[in-house]
């Protein structure tokens with residue numbers, strides 16, 4: 131089973147993966163997984179926002195704070211919409227401003243090993259890294275795919291994922307995390323009921 135502080139990449143979308151950098155939000159001890167610039171660097175590469183072998187440079191502390199701000203904004207918008215409400219016009223405008231610079235431009239190049247690789251087409255401005263995630267949110271929330279967004283049924287978990295399973299019956303952010311926790315609790319309850 132993954133450690134609770136491990137980064138998660140199993141929501142199906144990078145904008146939801148950003149929300150998943152905060153875990154167990156409904157518990158007494160929420161988990162901050164994006165807890166430093168090294169983690170942000172790892173996250174940006176694993177999500178593909180930055181191609182491999184392209185280092186994260188510049189004022190990374192400020193960028194980390196901005197990623198936390200984008201995450202808080204996305205959390206408000208996604209959960210408000212999921213709960214049947216309407217995200218505020220001010221929040222939508224904030225998201226649009228994050229998305230406006232557009233993701234970093236990429237080039238396809240063949241490396242010495244003969245494989246194709248993505249490379250940055252030029253220098254990247256930090257706001258483009260935020261824009262890559264905000265743009266993904268605009269595309270998700272602005273399309274019919276938003277109907278596939280589900281909130282995990284785990285009692286302390288509010289992770290949102292895209293349910294692309296057959297029959298749309300996925301109940302958990304992860305079978306190994308919240309699903310397993312649920313099965314253990316149900317098993318204990320059954321055992322308690324037998325005595």
Ligand SMILES: [Zn+2]
Pocket residue numbers: 282283284287288289302303304307308
């Ligand atoms: Zn969960």
